[in-house]
Amino acid sequence: MNDASVAQRRSAADLLPSGDGGAKRRMRAISPSRLAIHATLLFAAALYLVPLVVMLLTSIKTPEDIRTGNLLSWPETFTLIGWVKAWSVVDGYFWNSVKIAIPAVLISTAVGALNGYVLSMWRFRGSQLFFGLLLFGCFLPFQTVLLPASFTLGKLGLANTTAGLVLVHVVYGIAFTTLFFRNYYVTVPDALVRAARLDGAGFFTIFGRILLPMSVPIIMVCLIWQFTQIWNDFLFGVVFASGDAQPITVALNNLVNTSTGAKEYNVDMAAAMIAGLPTLLVYIVAGKYFLRGLTAGAVKG
Amino acid sequence: MATLELRNVNKSYGSGLADTLKNIELSIDSGEFLILVGPSGCGKSTLMNCIAGLESISGGAILVDGADISGMSPKDRDIAMVFQSYALYPTMNVRDNIAFGLKMRKMAPAAIDEEVARVAKLLQIEHLLQRKPGQLSGGQQQRVAMGRALARRPKIYLFDEPLSNLDAKLRVEMRTEIKLMHQRLKTTTVYVTHDQIEAMTLGDKVAVMKDGIIQQFGTPQQIYNDPANLFVASFIGSPPMNFIPVRLQRRDGQCWAVLSSSLGVAGQARCELPLGELEAGMDNRDLILGIRPEQIQLAADDGAEAPSICAEVEVTEPTGPDTLVFVNLNQTKVCCRLAPDMTPQVGSTLSLRFEPSRVLLFDAQSGERLLAKKRQATDNKVAQLKRG
Ligand SMILES: Nc1ncnc2c1ncn2[C@@H]1O[C@H](COP(=O)(O)OP(=O)(O)O)[C@@H](O)[C@H]1O
Ligand SMILES: [Mg+2]
Numbered sequence: 001m002n003d004a005s006v007a008q009r010r011s012a013a014d015l016l017p018s019g020d021g022g023a024k025r026r027m028r029a030i031s032p033s034r035l036a037i038h039a040t041l042l043f044a045a046a047l048y049l050v051p052l053v054v055m056l057l058t059s060i061k062t063p064e065d066i067r068t069g070n071l072l073s074w075p076e077t078f079t080l081i082g083w084v085k086a087w088s089v090v091d092g093y094f095w096n097s098v099k100i101a102i103p104a105v106l107i108s109t110a111v112g113a114l115n116g117y118v119l120s121m122w123r124f125r126g127s128q129l130f131f132g133l134l135l136f137g138c139f140l141p142f143q144t145v146l147l148p149a150s151f152t153l154g155k156l157g158l159a160n161t162t163a164g165l166v167l168v169h170v171v172y173g174i175a176f177t178t179l180f181f182r183n184y185y186v187t188v189p190d191a192l193v194r195a196a197r198l199d200g201a202g203f204f205t206i207f208g209r210i211l212l213p214m215s216v217p218i219i220m221v222c223l224i225w226q227f228t229q230i231w232n233d234f235l236f237g238v239v240f241a242s243g244d245a246q247p248i249t250v251a252l253n254n255l256v257n258t259s260t261g262a263k264e265y266n267v268d269m270a271a272a273m274i275a276g277l278p279t280l281l282v283y284i285v286a287g288k289y290f291l292r293g294l295t296a297g298a299v300k301g
Numbered sequence: 302m303a304t305l306e307l308r309n310v311n312k313s314y315g316s317g318l319a320d321t322l323k324n325i326e327l328s329i330d331s332g333e334f335l336i337l338v339g340p341s342g343c344g345k346s347t348l349m350n351c352i353a354g355l356e357s358i359s360g361g362a363i364l365v366d367g368a369d370i371s372g373m374s375p376k377d378r379d380i381a382m383v384f385q386s387y388a389l390y391p392t393m394n395v396r397d398n399i400a401f402g403l404k405m406r407k408m409a410p411a412a413i414d415e416e417v418a419r420v421a422k423l424l425q426i427e428h429l430l431q432r433k434p435g436q437l438s439g440g441q442q443q444r445v446a447m448g449r450a451l452a453r454r455p456k457i458y459l460f461d462e463p464l465s466n467l468d469a470k471l472r473v474e475m476r477t478e479i480k481l482m483h484q485r486l487k488t489t490t491v492y493v494t495h496d497q498i499e500a501m502t503l504g505d506k507v508a509v510m511k512d513g514i515i516q517q518f519g520t521p522q523q524i525y526n527d528p529a530n531l532f533v534a535s536f537i538g539s540p541p542m543n544f545i546p547v548r549l550q551r552r553d554g555q556c557w558a559v560l561s562s563s564l565g566v567a568g569q570a571r572c573e574l575p576l577g578e579l580e581a582g583m584d585n586r587d588l589i590l591g592i593r594p595e596q597i598q599l600a601a602d603d604g605a606e607a608p609s610i611c612a613e614v615e616v617t618e619p620t621g622p623d624t625l626v627f628v629n630l631n632q633t634k635v636c637c638r639l640a641p642d643m644t645p646q647v648g649s650t651l652s653l654r655f656e657p658s659r660v661l662l663f664d665a666q667s668g669e670r671l672l673a674k675k676r677q678a679t680d681n682k683v684a685q686l687k688r689g
Contacts, residue, residue: 198376
């Protein structure tokens with residue numbers, strides 16, 4: 001049968017035995033090798049968490065605290081002044097990023113889904129070549145598209161606008177989203193589309209009623225991937241936006257790199273964390289789909 | 302209720318590729334059940350897809366009730382298909398799976414409910430209507446797939462190996478049910494199968510395909526008793542027909558096939574089968590004699606006139622309903638199907654009798670069936686007797 005139902009059955013089966021067997025397994029699990037594995041994992045987790053801890057601690061210290069203590073010392077006085085100041089600096093830019101990321105993510109995901117649907121279910125003459133060229137887009141470094149993109153935006157009258165930046169992100173992202181959806185849909189049996197055609201469904205009905213409802217995992221993958229890429233983008237932001245239209249990554253860079261006055265590390269750290277929070281949130285909300293979606297093609301039924 | 306006629310249908314998947322279907326000619330009457338059999342890759346699914354309109358044909362015409370439908374889109378052809386993989390919509394429950402085609406055809410909701418209820422009752426899946434396909438067993442999914450086809454009451458049903466994913470027991474059950482259903486609904490049906498019992502039991506007509514060419518088209522009895530060539534003869538029947546290379550002798554105005562076993566006893570280890578009058582020039586060709594296992598009998602003691610031969614039993618296989626005995630004739634292993642109470646010892650000698658009128662002759666080179674002039678006449682007589 002189809003992958004979705006297989007996955008459903010498999011996950012249901014996974015749930016059942018862990019109910020009573022889990023405790024027993026934990027009891028006899030304490031062997032030296034298992035201990036070593038856990039120790040290694042804990043160490044690795046700690047190593048990755050240290051920068052975050054440093055940032056968090058620094059962001060709630062006073063500038064004096066930062067100067068007198070070390071990176072990991074506990075703050076003498078706990079203060080949110082860094083966060084307040086940081087927010088007052090990046091406030092507008094944060095919303096710029098939202099205004100860029102949300103439309104760009106939604107449009108590139110939608111176009112990718114449609115592309116993937118056509119490339120896997122309605123193959124046309126030359127569709128393989130088309131897909132190959134599109135794949136090529138995944139390997140293009142950002143730098144190579146800067147000049148052509150800026151030329152095109154100028155011609156379109158979109159230079160230095162949020163819409164222009166959205167367009168650049170959409171075009172650049174379509175290669176990835178198409179790849180995701182196409183690889184997901186090639187695992188869907190052709191017979192499903194054939195059955196729907198015999199049932200009288202047309203191109204968009206088949207897409208909307210049959211394929212999209214099966215696509216939740218890969219939609220999540222696309223949303224996470226695209227949001228992370230676009231929210232964290234610096235290069236397109238610094239090149240294609242100026243002044244008040246800049247995204248938060250550019251604003252953060254400007255804040256950290258100002259050479260006037262004393263360095264306020266607490267503000268820098270708080271601003272960096274504000275810039276990073278939305279991607280963190282997206283992972284927490286949709287992350288469980290991420291691995292499932294990425295490996296969906298691998299567990300062919 | 303519709304007639305289906307294929308006229309000279311050709312299909313090629315691309316200009317550089319060989320034709321997948323070559324000059325397909327078929328025609329079935331309203332309410333008939335056509336079986337398509339053939340080895341994997343011979344183009345059965347392609348033919349089904351062409352009839353359904355999922356693939357375009359490269360030449361010829363497909364006529365339903367006398368009207369050419371080969372230019373129509375699948376949804377306008379009023380044909381429903383059951384796929385080997387069932388192809389149920391995984392995110393919809395059984396009800397919506399069955400109702401989908403009706404909704405697409407803008408049927409009124411009340412009428413849809415009624416139709417779903419009718420189909421669910423027919424297939425005994427009423428208790429499954431709220432389930433998703435992933436929560437059904439293979440046999441239940443199969444029923445739902447059939448329900449989806451039945452719901453639209455189309456002119457023609459197409460079944461592409463619908464039972465091949467079921468286990469043996471369920472397959473036998475569903476086979477009977479499909480037959481019952483067809484007897485009740487009398488809808489024109491084309492059914493692809495690998496299983497020759499399905500082919501023999503379900504079909505009003507059977508078409509045997511190979512490499513995109515229809516090898517023979519006829520009733521199951523014609524295909525079984527009167528195969529057109531070696532391929533059809535070898536494909537239909539289990540255990541398969543025996544093929545024994547023979548030499549011909551011409552004597553008394555007719556041809557005789559010479560069989561010999563490896564036994565030393567002269568006379569009894571050799572027999573000559575009269576084959577009737579064959580065209581001149583046959584004597585020198587490599588010929589193959591075909592005889593089905595059940596058409597080899599133990600020679601009766603009453604000295605019946607049928608030719609017989611003594612041979613040593615090499616292997617016996619009691620299958621239950623009958624015993625298969627293997628002997629060696631003309632250096633070829635030959636299977637005989639004997640009554641279950643016959644269990645000859647390995648190494649013992651059996652006297653076997655051949656019914657000359659049931660023996661078939663093929664040209665080894667072309668695989669074509671060779672018909673004796675006299676025998677054709679008797680065949681016709683037999684056919685007339687059967688009909689009468
Ligand atoms: N979409 C396609 N493109 C090219 N060749 C195909 C396609 N579908 C089937 N074929 C070829 O056509 C032949 C018949 O296939 P098919 O109809 O599926 O055979 P069957 O159903 O009898 O097993 C095979 O050789 C197969 O490789
Ligand atoms: Mg097939």
